[in-house]
Amino acid sequence: MPPKKKPRVSKVSANSAIEGKEKTPAAGGKRKAAAPDAKAGKVPEPSVSPVFTRWLMKSEPESRFENGVDVKFGIEDLKALPHKTGCWDGVRNYQARNFMRQMKVGQQAFFYHSNCKDPGIAGIMIIVKEAYVDHTQFDEKDVHYDASSTPDNPKWSMVDVQFQRMMKRFVPLRELKELHLQHRANGGPLRDVALFTRARLSVQPLTPEEFDFILSLEDKEPL
DNA sequence: GCCAACGTTGGC
DNA sequence: GCCAACGTTGGC
Numbered sequence: 001m002p003p004k005k006k007p008r009v010s011k012v013s014a015n016s017a018i019e020g021k022e023k024t025p026a027a028g029g030k031r032k033a034a035a036p037d038a039k040a041g042k043v044p045e046p047s048v049s050p051v052f053t054r055w056l057m058k059s060e061p062e063s064r065f066e067n068g069v070d071v072k073f074g075i076e077d078l079k080a081l082p083h084k085t086g087c088w089d090g091v092r093n094y095q096a097r098n099f100m101r102q103m104k105v106g107q108q109a110f111f112y113h114s115n116c117k118d119p120g121i122a123g124i125m126i127i128v129k130e131a132y133v134d135h136t137q138f139d140e141k142d143v144h145y146d147a148s149s150t151p152d153n154p155k156w157s158m159v160d161v162q163f164q165r166m167m168k169r170f171v172p173l174r175e176l177k178e179l180h181l182q183h184r185a186n187g188g189p190l191r192d193v194a195l196f197t198r199a200r201l202s203v204q205p206l207t208p209e210e211f212d213f214i215l216s217l218e219d220k221e222p223l
Numbered sequence: 224g225c226c227a228a229c230g231t232t233g234g235c
Numbered sequence: 236g237c238c239a240a241c242g243t244t245g246g247c
Contacts, residue, residue: 058233093231093242115233173234200232200241 052102052205055109056195057088057125057161062116066143075111075122075163084163085128088203089136090144092156096203100159101131109161110206110214112195120172121214129160168218175223176214189213 061074071090078086091097103109107127113119134156136142137149149155176195183191190213194204206214 060233095242119234177234198241199234202232 052099052207053104053107054206054208054211055099055103055107055127056112056121056204056206057109058112058114058202060115061113061122064115069143071143074113075166078111078125078161079163085160087129087134087158087160089134089158091134091158091203092144092146093202095198096201097155097157099203099205100157102205103127103130103159105130108164108211110211111163114202118170118172120170120174120176121167122170123166124164125161126164127159128162131157131159134158169222171214171217172222175217178223
């Protein structure tokens with residue numbers, strides 16, 4: 001079950017012990033051997049993936065029931081938690097998980113409202129705890145229970161995020177999409193933004209250029 | 224390892 | 236509520 005959001009009650013730093021020992025590959029859940037650089041005349045693939053420092057994370061601000069459980073978790077819900085901090089549990093997609101595993105304390109992420117009347121970017125949060133085991137994968141009663149995962153070899157991770165601030169104005173998807181289309185034509189900063197090129201990913205990286213451009217929109221008139 | 228069937232995301 | 240896009244699963 002892919003990206004599900006809806007972080008939950010925060011325990012600001014409950015499990016600190018578990019973490020480093022995740023052995024598996026860094027990409028997509030499947031490792032490809034490094035590209036051979038020997039092929040005459042061919043440029044070798046970069047051996048490391050780009051280092052991302054900014055993020056966009058999606059969650060649903062409106063009530064929706066999954067197995068009788070409401071998965072609603074909007075930015076106001078994060079803000080209302082103790083320390084305005086929660087764990088971003090329930091991600092069940094390998095790419096999204098792998099991006100969370102790359103996150104570092106102090107980095108910023110946009111809080112994106114999805115699957116709702118008014119989709120778009122609502123505010124900004126800060127990563128306050130790096131990836132650790134998502135306990136909900138072992139909880140049979142949890143919506144995001146994963147019977148195929150064991151405590152010995154957990155599949156899924158989460159990070160803790162803290163509300164930083166609301167956008168000065170809500171930046172609607174509609175506007176971002178229009179800019180994306182323009183930028184695709186004229187080479188602007190949103191030409192390749194993951195929100196549209198990898199639309200269904202619930203945890204996405206942003207380049208600094210993309211992040212800063214989106215941030216600058218809050219000081220401009222809506223399109 | 225291919226690929227068709229299936230399930231989910233998420234805008235509209 | 237529809238349905239296109241696309242990730243995942245499982246047969247072979």
